[in-house]
Amino acid sequence: MKKLIVFFTALSCSIGFGQTNLLDDSTWSIGTGSVAGFPKYGTDAESVRSLGLDPFGDQSVLWRCITEGTGGSSGGWFSDAFTIDHTKTYRLTVWMKKLNSPDGSEVFGTYIYDSSGNHTAIASNGSTSSNPIFNGGDAIQSLNTWYLFVSYIHHSGYSGAMDQGKVYDVNGNIVSNIDDFKSSSNSVSAKHRAYYWQGFNSVDELILFKPTVYEVNGQEPSIQELLNGPNGNSDSQSPTTPTLSSTGQSETTIDLSWSGATDNVGVTGYKMYKDNILETTLGNVSSYQVVGLSASTTYQFKIRALDAAGNESGDSNIVSVTTDPSSGSGGNSGSGSVWSEDNAVASYTGSVAVGRSSVPSGYKMAVEGKIRTREVRVDQDNWPDYVFRDDYELPSLEEIQKHITEKGHLPNIPSATEVEEMGVELGEMNKLLLEKIEELTLYILELKKENDAFKIRLEELESKEQPK
Incomplete structure (x- = not known):
């Protein structure tokens, strides 16, 4: 029976896909x-494989992460x-669902x-990460519901936005954005x-199914194919081919439309390729600026259109563009310049990278x-004086204790993992720290009121005990 289950699982995952999954889950058997x-990650008892309904309603071997209630590692795998190959991009996926509670x-x-x-x-901030996490929790919206987690290891030369990772529900709706990473020029493996972390309730479970790793080269199964499973895709018609053109360039950028x-049904996005390597995956837009290029260098570009079903x-047409020659001074060297000067103030309209080759999206x-520097001033629009307003809901100390026990950090304060991966925004962190100081002040004032009341009560009791 176990051999039959393993054979069926392997067969159902190989039909219709033009590329082999780099993870062989045909080894999964009941146990x-x-x-x-x-x-396994955690103890043997925390990683249990048994038959159950997969996201497509079929009986499959599922990996159940069953916590022993002690926190820390609670089942799953590394x-x-x-x-x-560091010059290539890889897409990683896994299905997940939670049972009993969201803890x-x-x-x-x-x-x-x-x-x-x-x-x-390499993380989005350009630093080397020893703990690259695409998603660290809270992406699952509903219990007992399957979600497809998708993220990417970009090639070492990638300079686009590191925000392509998504979490999808079974209907293909995006419910959360998750992080990406990229390899270094010396990366080889x-x-x-995928695992359950900090499970303290012994009746909670995280269910895992169908991990995949595919090279992103046009032969990998589409997201919609992964969502549809082995039963096929209702929309198999690909979009028509777009026409690509160049609209300008500078020493380090090229503008395409x-x-x-x-x-x-409808075009939903595009894949941009630079020198036959995926540069970025875009939404339904009609232009893109390629950044982080070298001066006096020729690049070739092509693009593919995508639809909601994942068809490409x-x-x-291939567009060949040569960047402008280096000016040697960073400005005023022809039509490619992005510098301007007004009343002795020099302005630069692009993004600036110092000691690195790219700027993360949004910065x-x-x-x-x-x-x-001598001083840094950070503008803030919502300074936490709101803590002292009458309508502010100050959490009880019991609620604070519960949050610390479950999450390992104060409410509204980023975790150590988040800070390690994403860094700290100075203005926002100062605001949050002041919020905690003001909350602490309210707790102290409340404790003083209670202490004063105890003193009065104690004096009353002592006065009653005095001999008359």
Whole structure:
């Protein structure tokens, strides 16, 4: 019976996909602990494989993370290392659902190594991460409901936005954004990680199913195919091919635009390729600026249109563009300049990278190194005087204690993992720290009131005991 289940699982996952999953989950069989390719995380009793309904309503072997109620590692896996090419992009996925309560964290992540086993994952802030986590919890919206977690290990030369990771419900709706990472030029292998963390309730479970790793090269199954499972895709018609053109360039940037793509249902996005390597995946837009390029260098670009079912168009026409030559001074060197000057004030309209080659999405400057200055002023629109308003809901100390026990940090304060991965926004953190100081002041004032009341009561009792 076990052999039949394993055979059916492997067969159902290979039909219709033009590329082989780098993770072989055909080794999954009913039992506990580790299986070939998937070393357990936690104790044997916390990793249980049994038959159950998968996201498509079929009977499959599921990996159940059953916490022993002691917190910490509570079941799941750190896969065996698989070989990667740092010049290529990889997409990692896994299905997850929670049972009984939302407590504990569903964790989805990776490890990326060089040939000596050193960590080489690059986070969105440009730093090397020894604990690259795509999602650290709270993405699952409803209990007993399957969600597909999707994220990426981008190639080492990737300079686009590190925000392509998503969590989908079974209907294909995006319910959460999660992080991406990229490899370094010396990265040679990676791992797939999915596990339950800080489970303190012994009746809670996290269920895992169908982990995948695919190279992103046009042969991987689409997101919609993963959502549809082995029963097929109702929309198989691809969008028409877009027409790509260049609209300008500077020493380090190239501006591209496109038109002409249509679809029987609707175009939902585009994949941009630079020198035949995926540069970025975009929404339904019609232009894009490629940044972080070298001066006097020729690049070739093409684009594909996407629809909601994950179908892709054919390649567009190839556009070859050469960046402007270096001016040697950073400004006033022809039409590619982004500098301007007004009343002795020089202005720069682009993003600035210092000591690095790219700026994360949403930021205007990124510095790899230390900054020394006499003063930093951060604008704030919502300073926490609201704590002293009558309508402010001050949490009870019991609520604070419960949150610390469950989460390991104060409410509204980022966790150590979040700070390690994302850094700290100075203005927001100062606001949050002041919020906690003002809350602490209210707790102290309340304790003083209680203490004064105890003193009065004690004096009354003592006066009654005095001899008359």
